[in-house]
Amino acid sequence: MKRTLGTCYYPEHWNKELWAEDARRMVEVGITWVRIGEFAWSRLEPIPGDLQFDWLDEAIEVLGAAGLKVVLGTPTATPPRWMIDRHPDMIAVDVDGQPRKFGSRRHYSFSHQGYRNECQRIVTLLAERYGKNPHIAAWQTDNEYGCHDTTISYCDAALVEFRKWLADRYTTIETLNTAWGNVFWSMEYNSFDQIDLPNLTVTEPNPAHALAFRRFSSDQVVSFNKLQADILREHSSSPVAHNYMGRITDFDHFKVGDDLEISSWDSYPMGFLEDRVGADPKRQKAFARQGDPDFQAFHHDLYRAVGRGRWWVMEQQPGPVNWAPYNPAPLPGMVRLWSWEAFAHGAEAVCYFRWRQAPMAQEQLHAGMLRPDSSEAQAMDEARQVRDEIAKSPDVSISQARVGLVFDYDADAAWAVQPHGEGLSYFGLVFDAYKGLRQLGLSIDILRPETRDFEGYDLILAPGLMHMDDALKQALTLSKTQVLFGPRSGARDQDMNIPLPLPPAISGLDVTVDRLESLRPDSPEAFETGGAFTQYREFLEGSADIVLRTKDKFPALMRSGQLSYVAGWPDVEGWRSILTSMCEQAGIETLDLPDGLRVRDTENERFWFNYAAEAITYAGRVFEPASVTRDVN
Numbered sequence: 091m092k093r094t095l096g097t098c099y100y101p102e103h104w105n106k107e108l109w110a111e112d113a114r115r116m117v118e119v120g121i122t123w124v125r126i127g128e129f130a131w132s133r134l135e136p137i138p139g140d141l142q143f144d145w146l147d148e149a150i151e152v153l154g155a156a157g158l159k160v161v162l163g164t165p166t167a168t169p170p171r172w173m174i175d176r177h178p179d180m181i182a183v184d185v186d187g188q189p190r191k192f193g194s195r196r197h198y199s200f201s202h203q204g205y206r207n208e209c210q211r212i213v214t215l216l217a218e219r220y221g222k223n224p225h226i227a228a229w230q231t232d233n234e235y236g237c238h239d240t241t242i243s244y245c246d247a248a249l250v251e252f253r254k255w256l257a258d259r260y261t262t263i264e265t266l267n268t269a270w271g272n273v274f275w276s277m278e279y280n281s282f283d284q285i286d287l288p289n290l291t292v293t294e295p296n297p298a299h300a301l302a303f304r305r306f307s308s309d310q311v312v313s314f315n316k317l318q319a320d321i322l323r324e325h326s327s328s329p330v331a332h333n334y335m336g337r338i339t340d341f342d343h344f345k346v347g348d349d350l351e352i353s354s355w356d357s358y359p360m361g362f363l364e365d366r367v368g369a370d371p372k373r374q375k376a377f378a379r380q381g382d383p384d385f386q387a388f389h390h391d392l393y394r395a396v397g398r399g400r401w402w403v404m405e406q407q408p409g410p411v412n413w414a415p416y417n418p419a420p421l422p423g424m425v426r427l428w429s430w431e432a433f434a435h436g437a438e439a440v441c442y443f444r445w446r447q448a449p450m451a452q453e454q455l456h457a458g459m460l461r462p463d464s465s466e467a468q469a470m471d472e473a474r475q476v477r478d479e480i481a482k483s484p485d486v487s488i489s490q491a492r493v494g495l496v497f498d499y500d501a502d503a504a505w506a507v508q509p510h511g512e513g514l515s516y517f518g519l520v521f522d523a524y525k526g527l528r529q530l531g532l533s534i535d536i537l538r539p540e541t542r543d544f545e546g547y548d549l550i551l552a553p554g555l556m557h558m559d560d561a562l563k564q565a566l567t568l569s570k571t572q573v574l575f576g577p578r579s580g581a582r583d584q585d586m587n588i589p590l591p592l593p594p595a596i597s598g599l600d601v602t603v604d605r606l607e608s609l610r611p612d613s614p615e616a617f618e619t620g621g622a623f624t625q626y627r628e629f630l631e632g633s634a635d636i637v638l639r640t641k642d643k644f645p646a647l648m649r650s651g652q653l654s655y656v657a658g659w660p661d662v663e664g665w666r667s668i669l670t671s672m673c674e675q676a677g678i679e680t681l682d683l684p685d686g687l688r689v690r691d692t693e694n695e696r697f698w699f700n701y702a703a704e705a706i707t708y709a710g711r712v713f714e715p716a717s718v719t720r721d722v723n
């Protein structure tokens with residue numbers, strides 16, 4: 091498949107005399123897709139019921155006539171001000187009980203029925219009007235669910251829906267009391283109507299209560315999205331997408347993706363490095379103008395797994411962003427590199443955010459493809475280069491990787507409600523494992539926790555799956571694959587209780603977690619042979635072989651046949667030795683890549699990406715800074 095480019099455009103921000111020229115220039119630079127409309131509600135309906143679609147009709151016509159394919163966004167991330175007068179209680183409430191005011195975006199609660207009806211109304215109007223429009227080649231629901239910490243709202247609407255959700259799930263209040271262990275601290279309820287949201291408690295709420303609320307909040311996002319997707323599908327045969335935001339894990343993207351044809355994500359490598367990857371000053375300095383070498387790849391692999399296999403980058407950083415603590419400009423070559431890394435992982439399209447830099451409002455300091463005066467900004471030439479390379483190079487063809495990594499949003503929620511130590515997070519653990527694999531030169535498929543067929547994989551990593559259902563345990567233990575469990579595998583039952591027999595209770599692997607501890611950042615537990623556990627470790631007993639030990643003589647890695655268990659959170663060196671041992675077992679050859687140099691294997695090519703600001707010499711070859719090199723296998 092030929093990969094394509096796109097951009098994000100806001101016709102409502104510009105005088106319409108500019109539209110045709112913008113469209114012509116987009117086509118010239120190689121743009122196929124133009125996403126519009128996702129924040130335009132106040133122009134579509136300036137006062138309630140006064141619908142103004144003429145300008146959008148015209149914009150779509152101008153863009154389409156120039157040869158562009160339009161992705162039309164539903165405007166539900168930005169309800170206009172009058173909406174708040176109509177539904178004052180639709181505003182989300184933060185953990186401290188404070189309403190989150192109008193004046194930016196995403197100012198709504200997913201649980202508010204009145205707002206859902208408004209969304210249903212506007213999406214239906216859009217779908218009816220544009221569903222058969224030949225220029226509308228795809229749709230986007232809302233914008234970045236969960237961004238700005240908006241998945242969870244402690245509002246009254248959420249309370250009403252949460253009680254219903256609990257009654258549905260547990261049927262009787264006795265069942266809920268038992269499942270949550272509410273006898274502890276006399277927290278037993280007499281009816282579902284007595285259950286409150288788990289904020290503003292004197293000390294921490296029951297983790298079972300907190301986890302249930304997170305699961306409920308995730309389900310609200312899923313049903314909110316489905317409401318829109320169903321309407322769009324009823325009127326249009328064009329695919330429906332959503333643009334997820336990097337490092338947002340507080341709702342289940344796999345479940346949202348089940349209702350969409352395309353999953354897409356918004357990639358801001360340098361913003362993420364400063365803001366979301368985790369503070370590592372050395373790496374932040376080294377990659378300040380490039381972004382973390384593994385963070386984008388992780389999300390590419392994740393979104394290839396979310397939904398039905400089709401995925402895009404809906405927004406790609408084209409220059410400095412405005413929202414991170416520091417916002418340098420990318421190194422020349424990075425826009426091209428980021429684009430090709432996405433394609434090498436299977437992205438169908440990469441869309442640059444945004445076409446022209448806005449001279450007004452919140453994102454004035456966010457680069458676009460054009461400056462506010464319409465002259466070309468940094469990314470234009472690199473976009474042209476990518477356009478030419480797509481045209482002359484062979485199609486990227488994706489194949490199954492040999493290594494799979496199970497990723498579970500529910501485990502992320504479970505870690506969040508009971509971390510046991512500062513800085514402990516499921517995402518952090520999984521991402522460290524992923525980085526370790528990339529450093530060994532491996533290509534990875536991320537797998538959802540419902541996966542039962544591991545055919546074709548030689549190695550599966552399933553770290554940190556706090557609750558593992560029996561079917562997954564069984565599928566993994568019966569597969570012929572090398573499997574790495576731990577830490578915290580099967581550590582809790584469905585309702586956050588310690589199960590019996592004690593974890594991990596994996597048949598065929600005689601390992602039991604005897605006790606555990608979280609570690610101060612300045613007190614890692616070193617392995618005998620290099621590497622250490624940082625932040626967290628478990629003390630294991632059982633008859634499985636001890637493959638690695640800590641210096642204080644406790645098992646760090648235990649193994650029985652194809653099943654292994656790691657007893658903590660390894661540091662970089664620790665992951666290297668554990669993953670090297672796993673790959674040896676699995677018969678997978680590894681590289682030892684310098685930080686900055688990364689590879690990605692497709693069906694018949696090996697892509698090399700040099701994220702470093704300097705040339706890297708590796709295996710007798712020189713890789714230029716910020717470069718992409720393609721080898722045909």
Ligand code: GAL
Nearest residue numbers: 233234237335356358411456
């Ligand atoms: C994204 C968002 C865009 C824009 C962009 C700026 O999170 O979807 O609308 O705000 O960030 O980097």
